[in-house]
Amino acid sequence: MISYHPLFKTMSEKHITSYALFKKGFSKATYYSIQKGNSISTNTVNQLCRLLDCSVSDIMEYIEDEPTSSK
Helix, strand or coil, X not given: CEXXXXXXXHHHHCCCCHHHHXXXXXXXXXXXXXXXXXXXXXXXXXXXXXXXXXXXXXXXXECCCCCCCCC
């Protein structure tokens, strides 16, 4: 599963609000979609990295899904 928790941590550390992202041209709909954990395109990841001056790992991380037990 992909988690966007690092994005919100990075924004907090850099003192960048969602409003500041919107003022720089980042889509509100995309931001709210990220908050819900929906997938985003590599173009969106690229845009966030550019706007926040950070790397991909500062935007998202992979968290292994818990294995389902087979009976």
